[in-house]
Amino acid sequence: MNIKNTYRHLERIFEKITGFVTAILGSSITFILALVMIMFWFTNRDFANQELNESIRDLIHGVTFLSLFVIQKEFNRFSGSLHIKVNELVVSSEIANNSVMNVEHKTELEIQELQKEYTDLVEQIKEVEEKE
Structure with missing residues (x-):
């Protein structure tokens, strides 16, 4: 197995892991668990003996932590x-290239290759328009 194949294999594994982690971070259950953890953390803090800036810092950290899960779910x-x-636009167009359907399931390398193809296509169209 050469280095290029090893790299592609590792990239596919990493993309599967990131997809899994993204799904977990965007889960409602994960947000609820994080909220419970923050509430537990706040109830065990002694805010009465903290300075105001420490209390504000703790509150900001908690809100920021929870925001991660909200933003990921919305994304x-x-x-x-x-x-x-x-996908609906691609399917409804007769001249569309159906190979871009479900492109989100392709590897990063495959997406970059498709981007290059479309960049080349745009350049060809510009050349044709300039000649006219």
């Missing part, structure tokens, strides 16, 4: 709806 929802809309 997952937005991304999924965007993929559905784009």
Whole structure:
């Protein structure tokens, strides 16, 4: 097995892991667990003996931590709806290239190759328009 194949294999494994982690971070159950953890953390803190800036810092850290889960959930929802809309546009167009359907399931390398193809296509179209 050469280095290039090893790299591709590792990239596929990493992409599967990141997809799994993204799904977990965007889960409602994960947010509820994080909220319970923050509430437990706040109830075990002695805010009466802390200075005001320490209490504010702790509150900001808690809100920031919870925001991670809210933002990830919203991004997952937005991304999924965007993929559905784009897939619908591709399916409804007779001249569209159906190979871009479910492109979100392709590896990063495959996506970069598709981007290069479309960049080359745009350049070709510009050349044709300039000649006219």
